[in-house]
Amino acid sequence: MTQLRELAGRTIVVAGARVSGVAAARLLAGLGATVVLADGAELAALTPDAAELVASGMALVAPEQVALDGVALVVTSPGWRPDSPLLTAAAALGIPVWGDIELAWQADQQELFGPARTWLAITGTNGKTTTTSMLDSILAAAGIASAACGNIGLSVLDALTADTRADVLAIELSSFQLHWAPSVRPRAGVVLNVAEDHLDWHGGMAAYARAKAQALTGDIAVAGLDDEIAASLLAGAPAARAIGFRLGEPGPDELGVVDGRIIDRAFGGADSAAGIPLAQVSQIHPAGPAGTMDALAAAALARAIGVAPAAIAAGLDAHQVGPHRAALVDEIAGVAYIDDSKATNPHATRASVLAHERVVWIAGGLLKGAAVDDLVRDIAPRLVAAVLLGQDRGQLVDALRQHAPEVPIVEVLAGEDVSVSSATVVRVDTTEQVMSAAVRAGTAFAESGDTVLLAPAAASLDMYRDYGERGRSFVAAVQGLAPTAERPSTGS
Incomplete structure (x- = not known):
C-alpha cells in the first residue's frame, strides 16, 4: 500500500481539474507533494477553485504534454477513460493510477x-x-x-x-x-x-x-x-x-x-x-x-x-425529492409538467414514463451506446406523442416507427441542421430555443389528465452543460407557456 505521508517531495499528476481533481490536488499538496494538474482547459476556463491552485504555483499542463519521468502516482478524475493516453502511458511505466475515491x-x-x-x-x-x-x-x-x-x-x-x-x-x-x-x-x-x-x-x-x-x-x-x-x-x-x-x-x-x-x-x-x-x-x-x-x-x-x-x-x-428527479414543475389546464432530466438512460426513462398513464414524451440527447428498442416497446402504450431533440434523436425515431408507429413524432431542430427523420419538424434559430419549442410542441398534443414529461433517456452534453441545466431549461419553458398553445407547423 502506498503510504500517503511518504509522498512529501514526490511528483504527483492529477488528471482533471474539476471538483474531484481539485480536492485531490489540495490533499496531495497539503501532504507536501509536488502536484501537476493535467487538464486541457485554458487558465481562463478553469473553475475558481482550480484557478486558485494554479495561482498559488501549482503547474497546469495539457495532458499530452505531461512528463511522467519521476512521477510517483497519477490520480485520475472519474470521467477519464481507461484508454486515455496519459493513463495508459502511466500504467505502462508501472506508475500506480488511482481514482479520487481510491x-x-x-x-x-x-x-x-x-x-x-x-x-x-x-x-x-x-x-x-x-x-x-x-x-x-x-x-x-x-x-x-x-x-x-x-x-x-x-x-x-x-x-x-x-x-x-x-x-x-x-x-x-x-x-x-x-x-x-x-x-x-x-x-x-x-x-x-x-x-x-x-x-x-x-x-x-x-x-x-x-x-x-x-x-x-x-x-x-x-x-x-x-x-x-x-x-x-x-x-x-x-x-x-x-x-x-x-x-x-x-x-x-x-x-x-x-x-x-x-x-x-x-x-x-x-x-x-x-x-x-x-x-x-x-x-x-x-x-x-x-x-x-x-x-x-x-x-x-x-x-x-x-x-x-x-x-x-x-x-x-x-426526505424530499431533489430537483430534476421526477419533479412536478406545474399543472396547467389539467396537464402535469414533470422534470425528470436526471433520467439519462433508457432504464431510468422506462420507470419515469410508466409512472404515468398518458405521456407526451420529450426525449433525446447522447445515448452513450445504449439501445432504445426495448424501452420504446415497453412504454409505447403510455405515449400520446414524442417530441425529440438532440444528437441521437434519430435512433429514437427509428425505434418509435418500429414499435409505436401510431405515436406522433415531432423533431425540434436548431440552426442549419438538416438531419430530419420524421415528417413533423419544428425549426428554431439557436440551441437555447430548442427546449421552449419542444415544450410548446408537446403541449399541443396534451389533454387534461396527461403528463408532459422530460425524461430524455440520454445524456445532455450535446446541448447543455449537464442534466441540471437541461432541467432548468425545461422549467423555464414551462413557466413561459402562453395560456394556449398551437400545433406546431410541419416542414421537411
Whole structure:
C-alpha cells in the first residue's frame, strides 16, 4: 500500500481539474507533494477553485504534454477513460493510477483525518442520488453525524476534510469511480440495478457490471433482487453477508413490501423470521415503484449499521425529492409538467414514463451506446406523442416507427441542421430555443389528465452543460407557456 505521508517531495499528476481533481490536488499538496494538474482547459476556463491552485504555483499542463519521468502516482478524475493516453502511458511505466475515491479510501484507512469513517456505498444505473439522499436523511433522523458525498456533488475527500466530522459517509459511486477504486471495501454497499449505460466508456456490458460489483466487496453486500443482473452480482459477491430487497414479500435475509409497509427480514435478530415493519410505503417520496426500491435499499444500508426502525420511518418521511428527479414543475389546464432530466438512460426513462398513464414524451440527447428498442416497446402504450431533440434523436425515431408507429413524432431542430427523420419538424434559430419549442410542441398534443414529461433517456452534453441545466431549461419553458398553445407547423 502506498503510504500517503511518504509522498512529501514526490511528483504527483492529477488528471482533471474539476471538483474531484481539485480536492485531490489540495490533499496531495497539503501532504507536501509536488502536484501537476493535467487538464486541457485554458487558465481562463478553469473553475475558481482550480484557478486558485494554479495561482498559488501549482503547474497546469495539457495532458499530452505531461512528463511522467519521476512521477510517483497519477490520480485520475472519474470521467477519464481507461484508454486515455496519459493513463495508459502511466500504467505502462508501472506508475500506480488511482481514482479520487481510491485516494479518499487510502487517506481514510491511513487515518490522515482521524479515526476511519464508516463507508456506505450506493451504486446502480438508476436511483443512486435518491437512495443516497434517503440514506442521509435516515442517518440524520438517527442522530448520526453523516455526509452525503461522492457522485452526488460533495467529493469524498472534501467530506473527509470538512470542519465538522462525519462519522458515516453515504457515498454515491458511479461506475467510473468504482473502476478506479479497486481497494475500497465499504461496511455495506448496494447495487440497485444494472442496465445499459456508459457502454462507450467501459467497452461493453460485462465491464460495466464488473465495475458496479466493486460496491459489493465489503462486509455486507446488498442488491435489488427484481433486477436480474444486480441479483447475479449479489450471488457472486465476496461479502460475508448478502442481503436482497424486492418489491414483493421478502424472504429470509431480505427486505420487501407487505400490505403497504417496508418489512425487514434480514437485520432483526430473533425477530427477523416474522419481519420488522420499518415504514409505510405512503411515506416515501418520490412515490411509485422506483422510489420504493430506493427506500428499500437505503433502509437496508441503514439497518446494516444498526439504525433503529423508528429512524428509518422518520428519515424516509422527511426526505424530499431533489430537483430534476421526477419533479412536478406545474399543472396547467389539467396537464402535469414533470422534470425528470436526471433520467439519462433508457432504464431510468422506462420507470419515469410508466409512472404515468398518458405521456407526451420529450426525449433525446447522447445515448452513450445504449439501445432504445426495448424501452420504446415497453412504454409505447403510455405515449400520446414524442417530441425529440438532440444528437441521437434519430435512433429514437427509428425505434418509435418500429414499435409505436401510431405515436406522433415531432423533431425540434436548431440552426442549419438538416438531419430530419420524421415528417413533423419544428425549426428554431439557436440551441437555447430548442427546449421552449419542444415544450410548446408537446403541449399541443396534451389533454387534461396527461403528463408532459422530460425524461430524455440520454445524456445532455450535446446541448447543455449537464442534466441540471437541461432541467432548468425545461422549467423555464414551462413557466413561459402562453395560456394556449398551437400545433406546431410541419416542414421537411
